[in-house]
Amino acid sequence: MQTADNKPAMTRLTYLEALVQAQIEEMERDERVVLMGEDILVFGGDTVVQRFGNNRIWNMPISEGSFTGLAIGAAINGLRPVLDLTTASFIYLASDQIINQASKLRYMTGGQIDIPIVFRCCMHSVGAKAAQHADRPYPFFMNVPGLKIISPTTAADIKGLMKSAIRDGDPVLVFEDPRLWPLKGDVPTDPDHLIPIGKADVKREGNDVTLVAIAGAIRPTMEAVNALAEESISVEVIDPRTLKPLDHETIKSSVAKTGRLVVVENGHRVCNVGAEIAAVMAEEAFDLLKRPILRVCAPDIHVPFSPALEKDFFATKERIITAVLRLL
Amino acid sequence: MLRIRRFEEEGIRQFNGGKIPGPFHSSVGQEAAIVGACLALRYDDTVTGTHRSHGHPIGKGAHLNALMAELMGKEDGICKGRGGSMHLADRSVGIISESAIVGGGIPIATGCAFGAKVRRIDQVTLCFFGDGAVNQGTFHESLNMASLWKLPVIYVCENNGFAITTSVAQSHGQPDIALRAAGYGMPGVTVDGQDVSAVYTTTAEAVTRARAGDGPTLVVANTYRFDEHDFRLVIPGEPYRSIEDVEAHKRDRDPILLYRTRLIEEGVNDQSLRAIEYEVAKAVKQAAEFALSSPMPRPETLPDYMFNSPLPGHCGPAAGQHRIDRHANC
Numbered sequence: 001m002q003t004a005d006n007k008p009a010m011t012r013l014t015y016l017e018a019l020v021q022a023q024i025e026e027m028e029r030d031e032r033v034v035l036m037g038e039d040i041l042v043f044g045g046d047t048v049v050q051r052f053g054n055n056r057i058w059n060m061p062i063s064e065g066s067f068t069g070l071a072i073g074a075a076i077n078g079l080r081p082v083l084d085l086t087t088a089s090f091i092y093l094a095s096d097q098i099i100n101q102a103s104k105l106r107y108m109t110g111g112q113i114d115i116p117i118v119f120r121c122c123m124h125s126v127g128a129k130a131a132q133h134a135d136r137p138y139p140f141f142m143n144v145p146g147l148k149i150i151s152p153t154t155a156a157d158i159k160g161l162m163k164s165a166i167r168d169g170d171p172v173l174v175f176e177d178p179r180l181w182p183l184k185g186d187v188p189t190d191p192d193h194l195i196p197i198g199k200a201d202v203k204r205e206g207n208d209v210t211l212v213a214i215a216g217a218i219r220p221t222m223e224a225v226n227a228l229a230e231e232s233i234s235v236e237v238i239d240p241r242t243l244k245p246l247d248h249e250t251i252k253s254s255v256a257k258t259g260r261l262v263v264v265e266n267g268h269r270v271c272n273v274g275a276e277i278a279a280v281m282a283e284e285a286f287d288l289l290k291r292p293i294l295r296v297c298a299p300d301i302h303v304p305f306s307p308a309l310e311k312d313f314f315a316t317k318e319r320i321i322t323a324v325l326r327l328l
Numbered sequence: 329m330l331r332i333r334r335f336e337e338e339g340i341r342q343f344n345g346g347k348i349p350g351p352f353h354s355s356v357g358q359e360a361a362i363v364g365a366c367l368a369l370r371y372d373d374t375v376t377g378t379h380r381s382h383g384h385p386i387g388k389g390a391h392l393n394a395l396m397a398e399l400m401g402k403e404d405g406i407c408k409g410r411g412g413s414m415h416l417a418d419r420s421v422g423i424i425s426e427s428a429i430v431g432g433g434i435p436i437a438t439g440c441a442f443g444a445k446v447r448r449i450d451q452v453t454l455c456f457f458g459d460g461a462v463n464q465g466t467f468h469e470s471l472n473m474a475s476l477w478k479l480p481v482i483y484v485c486e487n488n489g490f491a492i493t494t495s496v497a498q499s500h501g502q503p504d505i506a507l508r509a510a511g512y513g514m515p516g517v518t519v520d521g522q523d524v525s526a527v528y529t530t531t532a533e534a535v536t537r538a539r540a541g542d543g544p545t546l547v548v549a550n551t552y553r554f555d556e557h558d559f560r561l562v563i564p565g566e567p568y569r570s571i572e573d574v575e576a577h578k579r580d581r582d583p584i585l586l587y588r589t590r591l592i593e594e595g596v597n598d599q600s601l602r603a604i605e606y607e608v609a610k611a612v613k614q615a616a617e618f619a620l621s622s623p624m625p626r627p628e629t630l631p632d633y634m635f636n637s638p639l640p641g642h643c644g645p646a647a648g649q650h651r652i653d654r655h656a657n658c
Contacts, residue, residue, distance in 0.1 A: 034446060055446055061476070066435040066469030073439020076424050077374065078447055100429045101436060110408030111633035112419035146634055148642075169636025198639040245641030 009189045016181040018155035020044060022162035023082055025191050027052055030080060033166055036060055036071055037084030037120075064093035068119070072102045072171075075117040082166060088121040088175060089135040102171040103146035118165045120174045123215065125266055125303060126310060134303035136215075136265075138175045139272045142244050148197055149244040151175040153218040155185035157241055160195030168197065175243070177216030177266075200247035202254070206236035209324050210254040213237055214265035214273050217296075217315045221264050224320035235324060243273060251277060252285045259290030260327040266314045268298050291327045296320050329359035329524060329584050330605060332383045334612040335392055336555075339382065339399055342616060343559055348399045350412050355383035357554030358486055360583030362387040362456070364527025365484045365549070368535045369454055374422045374440050376433035377456045379414040380486075380553075381426035384456055390418040392615035402622035409625045410633060430491075431457060431464030434483070438470040441481035441538075452480040452538040454531075460491025462505050471512040471546070478543035482534040485546065486521065488553040492561075493568040509546035521549030522583045525590075552577045 013021065027033045027048070035048060035057040048057045060067040064085065071081040085091050091098070102115050125134045141147055148170060152158045158176075165172035187193075203218070204225060213221035218239060225235045236254050240246055255261050261281060263274030274295035281293060296315045304310050312319075336354045343352045355362060358380070366375070366387035377384035385395060385406070395416050398405030405411070406418050414428040424440060427433035437455030444451040461467055462485060474481050485505055489496055496503045509516025515537075519530040527549050534545035554577065556563055592598060635642065 032447075061469075061472060063465075063469035063473065066438070066466050066473065069432070069435020069466065070439035070442055070470070070473060073376075073424075073436040073441075073453075074443035074446065075439075076436065077440040077443030077453075079443045096429065096432065097435060100432055101425070101427065105425055106636065107633050108407060108411045108415050109417045109419065109425065109633075110406065110410050112407070112417060113424055114636045116636070148639070198641055245639050248641065 008193070010186040011189050012184055013155050013187045014181060015155045015158055015183050015185070018159040018185075018187045019162055019176070021187075022159045023166070024048070024051070026163055026166040027056060029191065032078060032080045033082065034058065034074070034079050035082050035084070036067065038062060038086055040084055064090050065097060068094035068097040069101060071117060072097055072115055075115045076105070076113050080116045080166060082118045082120065085119055085121040087133050088123045088137055089133050091119075091121050091137055094119070095140070098141070098147070098171070098173070099144050103144050106170070107146060114169050115171050116169050118162075118172050118174060120176065122176045122178055123266070124178055125216070125314065126179065128305055128307055128310065129303070130305040131302035136175070136267050136298075138173075138243055139267050141173055142273070142276065143271070146171070147244060148172045148242070149175065150197060150242050151177070151215040152195070152241045153180055153213070153215060153239050155183065156187045156193075157195055157201065157239070159187050160193050161197065161241060164194045164197050167194070172197070175215060179216040179219060195241065198242045198245045198247060200238050200240045200242070200250035202236060202250065203239050204235070204237040206234035206258070208234045208258055209260040209262060209327055210236045210238060210251070210258045211320070211324070212251060212261070212263045212277060213239055214243070214263070214267070217264040217266050220315050220317045221320055223317040224324070227317065227321060228324055233324065233328065240273075246273075246276065246280070248280050248284065251281070252288065255281065255285055255288045259288060261289065262294045262296060262320070262323045262327065264296045264315045264320055266298055269295065269300050272297055294323045294327065296323050329363045329587065330608045331392065331611065332359045332362065332386045333584055334608050335386060335395070335615070336382060338612045338616050339396070340559065342400065347620065348413070349401055352399075352413050352559040353380040353382070353557065354553075354555040354559065355380055357577065357583070358488060358521070358551045359383060360524035360587070361484070361486045361521035361527055361549035361551040364524040365454060365456070365482075365531045365547070367528045368531035369422070369452070372422065373451055374424050374453045375456065376424055376437040376440070376453070377417075377426040378430070378433065378458055378461070378486075379426070379428035380458070381414055381416040384426065385416050385418040385421060385423045388418070388421040388423055390421045390423070392611055393618040394418070396615040396619035397622045400619045400622070401624065402619060403625045404618070404622040408633060431461035431466040433457065434461065434464070434466045434470045438474050438479060438481055441474065441479040442477065445477065445479055450539065452482060452535055454482045454484060456484050456486055458491065459485060459487040459489065459496050459505060460494070460499070462508065463499060468512075471509070471514065471544070474544040475512045475514045478541060480538035480541070481544045482531060482538055483544060483546045484531065485548045486551055487548050488551050490553065490557070490569065492557045493563055495568075506546060506548045514544050514546060516546040516548065518548045518550065521551030522581045522586060524583060524587050552581060554578055
């Protein structure tokens with residue numbers, strides 16, 4: 001779908017609108033795609049029922065451990081479920097089924113079964129939700145073989161990656177950050193607009209320092225980068241978009257240019273994405289580094305309730321600027 | 329039933345001979361519960377099972393060769409050597425998974441039935457689990473959903489009385505497992521799990537209900553495990569169970585002996601039974617020969633079967649095992 005000047009036709013959507021559109025279009029394209037989740041019939045689900053009938057969208061009782069297994073069983077038996085686990089902190093209840101069943105059954109049966117399923121969850125990590133509603137558990141799942149994990153940051157990327165996830169033949173986890181939901185961007189109208197899983201994107205080119213920004217951390221990262229540009233400091237920003245498999249090559253190519261690397265994310269410090277990237281760079285690109293790798297992330301402390309304590313808990317513009325300046 | 333019994337006996341021989349690695353969970357004693365339930369199914373119906381997984385595919389009609397090869401971790405194993413004793417799933421006869429996480433297969437079976445309902449296909453799913461799994465949350469959550477949506481699923485509890493060594497009396501607030509079904513608005517039926525005809529009849533009624541769109545049934549087949557939980561475990565008899573109790577079950581409650589006696593009483597020719605026994609022995613012998621002669625999987629096949637849609641960067645060689653060209657992409 002292209003315009004007269006040969007550019008893809010675009011429409012301006014918020015991240016959330018693009019996410020919903022991706023699911024609707026895939027439901028249109030493939031009758032095996034079904035939506036499942038808690039309270040899903042209310043928050044936008046009514047329009048889906050009007051369009052597709054109530055056999056394509058299913059409201060789940062609060063039984064995360066088992067409705068996740070139910071969706072996995074449905075995937076084994078011919079459906080392509082998109083399961084909304086709502087708040088990411090609830091994914092621990094579902095984790096036995098995601099890890100012990102979804103990630104392993106294909107391998108353990110020698111390829112006799114396939115599990116094409118998408119697990120969605122939201123990292124509601126700010127807004128005084130306190131620690132049981134504020135987790136960002138993607139590092140746990142990165143340690144599980146057999147899973148694909150995406151966490152894109154723009155409207156076009158979430159649409160293209162969500163569609164790739166739904167069409168993929170394996171389990172894919174989507175970690176959304178609601179701080180990105182209202183952000184608007186140009187989104188291709190082509191119903192086959194796909195972004196490949198496993199490919200990072202350079203969101204801004206620069207020469208002095210490479211910043212890898214994960215999920216919602218892209219917002220303070222871009223604020224910091226804009227401020228640094230006024231000081232004539234040129235920062236390259238990479239959005240991995242996919243956390244597993246991580247696109248090491250794009251990061252290495254950037255570090256080859258800058259020699260300096262900061263990873264910005266809202267995951268806790270121990271064994272987070274930054275730790276993984278630092279390990280890979282130490283193993284495979286040590287000679288490219290002029291300075292130590294730095295991480296700007298959440299501390300090894302639970303997310304506090306009080307706004308006074310929560311304010312500077314996650315990656316902030318100021319902390320990112322400080323990290324970049326330390327490397328120069 | 330005899331195919332399961334002889335398969336297990338041959339497996340134990342191979343296990344003792346060092347040809348079968350890992351744990352070995354025998355289904356000996358529980359054959360009637362498995363076969364009676366599977367006989368009520370059609371070829372295209374689906375089944376999920378447990379870590380005591382050898383009987384389920386055999387009961388559903390699987391060929392023995394690939395099952396025995398899997399026990400030995402061979403390339404021709406039904407799961408290509410990636411599953412082993414606790415995971416003998418054979419999709420070709422409808423066994424979609426054998427979960428070694430107790431209770432883990434119950435939601436999967438429920439979802440399989442959910443898939444059939446949404447796709448509007450005429451298919452039921454039968455879910456095997458043990459008395460231990462009844463105390464998992466997945467049992468309760470899944471039965472609730474199956475009842476809510478009237479899913480075509482039959483829950484068959486192989487109640488052998490012990491979760492490894494913990495008895496039903498020691499672990500169940502309500503030891504009459506079938507009663508638990510009432511809490512979820514579905515029928516719960518207890519049946520003599522050593523009587524293959526009774527298990528068949530009861531399960532067939534549940535299958536009819538499921539096919540008619542009337543929803544799930546909980547069938548509790550009271551059975552007995554003649555062997556230990558796992559052949560690597562040597563567990564002293566009491567207080568868990570006495571040698572006398574085990575011997576009494578082997579003598580008086582062997583499902584194969586009970587059924588053989590009944591067939592003879594009903595006028596079945598002993599000669600024809602011997603012919604079946606001969607055929608089964610031959611098939612088991614062939615399976616062992618096939619498995620022993622099958623090659624081990626080659627090390628370079630380690631990542632095979634991980635993904636339907638593999639991506640670059642997944643399951644790559646560990647750093648240090650390959651030459652790193654530090655500036656290759658600069």
